[in-house]
Amino acid sequence: MMKDRPTTTSHETAPAGETPTAAGHPGRATEADTPRAIRRGATLREMAREFVRHPSPWMIAAVFVAALVARIAVGDWQLTDALVPLIVVATxxxxxxxxxxxxxxxRPRHLGPVTIDSELARKHRAHHTDPRDTPLVFIPPKSLTLTIVALVAIGLLAFPRLGLGLTFLLTITTLGLLYEWTHYLIHTDYKPKHALYRAIWRNHRHHHYKNEHYWFTVTTSGTADRLLGTAPDPATVPTSPTARHLHAQ
Structure with missing residues (x-):
């Protein structure tokens, strides 16, 4: 992990007009609001060096490479090999x-003495508590392993052709890498330089620092949020007291 510390206050990393706050001290930035791994003004190359120090990109990339080699070996290219990626990307x-x-x-459920709560949900709550804790940005390895097993099973068993299933795996792992990179980059101090990334960056920052009940998309500029009614005008949405502590109410 890089050891450099930023000298900025946290308002520079929140959406326009929003200041992340420390728990119990609304409006006051503290050390908890500063990044632990990424320094101010870091370049994309430096971002990438930090990115590859975490396990999930390597795990997804390994599946991508294996699926690519297998897809080339199998051959049997057909029109549906173009259709599957289009459907997956569109949805x-x-x-x-x-x-x-x-x-x-x-939200954790209790069934008698048993609490129903996944690792993904627990880690995500921790991520909301400290959005600048870099390891919490990534998909947890244990949960990612189970997800990979499920996706490989779908690719091998749910398609009429092996080649088509491998095409599905290539598509989904490409999107997986895109998701991990985009989500990671949003939570660093790398500033948007292009309109599309700026929209994606702002959308997710609003989710963390404005109100956790809206702006759920990460890799797009809010297409699904607009479709499903979770992309209001930020100026009309009150700042949530539980954005940093999900389900605290």
Whole structure:
């Protein structure tokens, strides 16, 4: 992990007009609001060096490479090999929204003495508590392993052709890497330089620092949020007291 510390206050990393606050001290930035791994003004190259120090990008990349080698070996290219990526990419914003709302923002349930609460939900609550804790930005390895097993099973068993299933795996792992990189980059001090990334950056920052009940998409500029009614005008939304502590009420 890089050891450099930024000298900025936390308002420079929140959405325009928003200041992340320390728990119990609204409006006052503290050391908890400063990044632990990324220094101010870091370049994309430095971001990438930090990115590859975490396990999830390597795990997803390994599946991508294995699927690519297998896909080339199998051959049997058909028109549907172009159709599957189009469908997956077109539906990904809604899929991402659903996972964020139903899995990551899962409220723990109690069934007698048993608490139903996944690792993904627990880690995501911790991520909201400290959005600048870099390891919490990434998909937990244990949960990612189970997800990879499930996706490989779908790719090998749910498609009429092996080649088509491998095409599915190539597509989903590409999107997985895009998700990890985008989510990671949003939570660093790297500033948006292009309109599309600026919109994505602002959307997710509002989710963390304005109100956790809105702006659930991460890799798009809010397409699914607009479709599903969770992209209000930020000026009309009150700052949530539980954005840093999910389900605290």
């Amino acid at each position: 990904f914003p809604v899929t991402e929204w659903i996972i964020h709302v139903t899995v990551l923002h899962w």
